[in-house]
Amino acid sequence: MDLSSFLNNCSKDCLFKSDVPEATKKQPCMLGIDEAGRGPVLGPMVYGIAYFPIDVKAKMEKQDFADSKSLTENKREEIFNRICAGKIDNFGWMTNVLSPVTISNSMFRRTKYNLNALSHDTAMGLIQNAIDEGVNVEEVYVDTVGPEAKYKDKLSARFPAIKFTVAQKADSKYSVVSAASICAKVIRDRIIANWRFLEDVKNPEDYGSGYPGDPKTKAFLQNNLDPVFGFPSFVRFSWSTANEILESKAIECEWEEIDNKPANNKNMNQFFDSKKQASFFKNRCLHRVTDLSKI
Template identity: 50%
Template structure:
């Protein structure tokens, strides 16, 4: 989503942008990337607007600053809200996409989006993910016409990044607060706390809402290592493989059983029968129709 439906006049002059995220660490809810941009000539004024690293501000202050920011015709902003299911799906793909890559792609996507709007970006300030210099080179190679400054704690160094930090944090807080749970179980609650793994309220919610067969609600980033400790004592799901092999011949052993334990959390000790990939022979039609494969490592 973008803050401007029509391009303001100042956007055709040299502009700067700040990029920051919120929700990288939590086990619940989306990760949000946000950018703030303005004319380079507005940079000094920007430093007087009391933007700061969103983590240092109280919720009420962040909300007020965002409303001021949205009302300011000399500022533009955009966000990318990454659903927890998307995060987990990418991190558990056969060719895995780690969180740093997801973050880099989101930041690059924001730059591309603003450029495609017609904004004349000349400088972009980014709070680093991973090695700052490697990240800067990666961005510079993709956008050679833009000068990139990538730094640790950029949200406390550059007001334009501080503003982006506020946009990201408030957007995530609102998304979590207004989250519509897909699940309809009678005992499901919204008392999940901050969503961070160390939050006692979050830990209690995960324990209360794990399901012995279906795992966790879709609000949960089930690829997080945090979830592993909650997967103990899950029901072992057993699938009967098809009697007839894919080539049409009859299996010498008749029907065999393939086991999926703990909704994808596997153990290191397996017998040969359990190691048959669901993409191979004797797999159940359920897996074949959905092109699903058995994963040994996560």
């Protein structure tokens, strides 16, 4: 599978998807959603969906789909290769690769936009993409992010015609979510294994698991900090692990706020009292109201 559209510029998000099986356009379908790479401080987070007609659910449950974390890497690859080769009929999938840059920029917004909100919006974006592609989505199964009831209400408000099931560990309960989990995990693992650093990085192949508690990951962060520009784009700046290193070792910057307030502030009432504005109101048949009971 060609991942160069992302690997050529790892700072931008990228969508990968299968062709849409004709059967999924005509028959009511179930769709599962799961992600890979939520916790690591390194690399992208990948959201995936899988979908197939509801009437082939029993058949799909015999395809060895399981929570990707419970499968070996070889088994995940074997299943995903079968999917890509079209050996599983009436099966479609799609993944959205969220770059570390996107994750950091989203979490550093002035207005609150945390990882849960980003996850929700990405999941809803994939559902919408599937619908736009012509998939007849009737049921959706989601591995929950945050409180189940609130997430379900949010999804139902956006897609009122779809029946949603939101549950913890949905990837181990529903085969369609397990399949989405496998697609997301394989895509992320392949991207990590073939990551193209734009920066001059020390020991680019020795960063461990990418999780904050991994000693190799911590060493990678310590060894690849630029005191002015921070970390390579492989790193999620918004993670506390990265932030702590930046605060202790990076050069501190002070941002001066420019005062854009006009020198002579005028009260709004002056506009209404000004004789120069009389024609403005007269031409628009507007007049002052002092007694609301007369309206």
